[in-house]
Amino acid sequence: MHFYQNQRKYFDRFLNIHNWNTAVALCTFCVCVIFITVAYFILFKSSVNTLLTPAKRPHDRNFVSKINNHQSTILSDTNTRDLLIVTAASAGFVDRLENLIGSIHYHEPHITIIVFDLGMTNSQRSRILCMTNVQVENFPFDIYPSHVTYLQFYAFKALVLKEVFEKYRWKTKAIFYLDAGCELRSSLDPIIKAIKTHGYFLTGQKTFIINHTDDQTFVALNVSKSNFSIGKYYQVAACILGFSTNHSDFYKNILIPFIACSLNSDCIAPLTSRSSTTHRFDQSILSIIVYKAGYIVERAERFFGDFGSPFELDKIMVIFSRRWHCPKSTILTDTNTRDLLIVTAASAGFVDRLENLIGSIHYHEPHITIIVFDLGMTNSQRSRILCMTNVQVENFPFDIYPSHVTYLQFYAFKALVLKEAF
Known part of the structure; x- marks a missing residue:
């Protein structure tokens, strides 16, 4: 009997909600629940759904499943070229990067693209990761000398080649580097053919080595500047180069010295060059190394076109330097074969x-x-x-x-x- 009396006492106490403090507590709790619910639906629901939903945009699950499967298998059978395209970008170059990726999707839709992140924002990185056949790699600044973090010295470029070669050399037959400011204008057939024939592809520029290289860089590379004073020694483009992963001579004669010089600030970016408007950093050292090794450089301008190139090259242009310029699209031209x-x-x-x-x-x-x-x-x-x-x-x-x-x-x-x- 005593047990049931105690139970009733506790039950009555529990039901005694007319107590003012209890009522206030319950009201406060209800208000908090309502506030959190409203805040969730107004502020956070879309973000949470984005994280929970397995599909990337576009949200059709079948289509996205196909894209995700394609992205997750790097160098699958769909990459009929057996070629990797590599590039790199910081936050200020993402608009150019997107244009490059779009041009690759247009002309070479099955080639995998590796993008090295040099300082993109989280939203930029997420946007790039949503693109088909694109993989983003963090550039490991922490393992390299401090001058590499100064992107205006372009020391990262040779190191990007080093990173991708070490990671993917057994997974692809060729690596092709393009600056984010470039764009494809046609298929890569002639470049792939050159890589298969010579083991590499190098193209020229319109500037001379002697006019665009700091004196201390010649010294660091143990080359006399006078060697380039006679004759037309044009610079080699550091923004466009490809090589076979099993061509050991290119790695030994070009990549290793290119990497070594890039790791030495006195070589790639001497103090006297940092106030100069003519020294070309990565391009200057690559040019000297290539000529010193006696490698073939493609001189046809259709492989390194820009806004100064003759108009007649447009129909045969392979690579174009778009940089920050917008395309001049002709709306409703004859290319709109759908009439839609x-x-x-x-x-x-x-x-x-x-x-x-x-x-x-x-x-x-x-x-x-x-x-x-x-x-x-x-x-x-x-x-x-x-x-x-x-x-x-x-x-x-x-x-x-x-x-x-x-x-x-x-x-x-x-x-x-x-x-x-x-």
């Missing part, structure tokens, strides 16, 4: 999705023109979209429509976009 326009629209918060859409169109329908209606992109976002091939951006004329159209969550703009495009 793709129309879309985006505000600032949807530009990552827009870029993915454009990339997928470039991959599967490279000749179709894309019209993007700007619903509130930032200037930098708009500039980035305008740089993409076959893309035209139109301002959406909010000022001529009722005020409710400006509330994008109502989606009233959608029918009006169709009206404007029509």
Whole structure:
């Protein structure tokens, strides 16, 4: 009996919620639960879903599953070229990197691309990782001398080649390095043929070694500057080079001295060169090493074209130095063999999705023109979209429509976009 009385006493105490402190505590708890729930749905739900959802954009799971399988198997049977393309980029060069990757997807869609991260932001890195056949590697600055962290010395370039050679030499027959500012204009057939024939591919530049190399670099490489004073000794492009992974002579005669000089600041970036506007750092040392070893350098300008190249080369151009310049796309040209326009629209918060859409169109329908209606992109976002091939951006004329159209969550703009495009 005593047991049941105690139980009833505790039960009555538990049910005695009219107590003021208990009521306040319960109300506070309920308010907190409501606040957390609202905050989750407003602020965090999309981010959490992005982390939990196994699919990358585009979100069609079957398509993404196919992409993920393709990305996870580097150098699979789909890489019919048996070639790796390697590049590197810091945060300020990601727009150029995206253009390079897009051009590779267009002309060589099955080649794997290795990107060395020299300081990209997390969002930039995530965007690059979403691209098909692209793998990102961290550049190990911590194991190299401090001058390598100064990207303007370009000491990282030879070390990128060292890193990729050591990691992938048994997985591919050839490695081809391109600066992020380059773009493909056609297939790599002639370059692959040269690598198979000679074991390497080197191309020239329009500048002379003697005019663009610091005196101390000649000394460090144990070469007399006077050797380059007679004759046309053009520089060798450090932004475009390829080699066979089983060509030991190229590794011994070119890569090893290129790496050694890059690790020595007195060789690649002497103090006297750092205030110079003519010394070309990586290009200067590579040029001297190549000529010293007597290697063949391809002089045809279609392999190192730029905005100063003759127009007649455009039809046969293989590699073009785009750098920061935007492409001059001709909207609705004869290349649009589909006779179709793709129309879309985006505000600032949807530009990552827009870029993915454009990339997928470039991959599967490279000749179709894309019209993007700007619903509130930032200037930098708009500039980035305008740089993409076959893309035209139109301002959406909010000022001529009722005020409710400006509330994008109502989606009233959608029918009006169709009206404007029509």
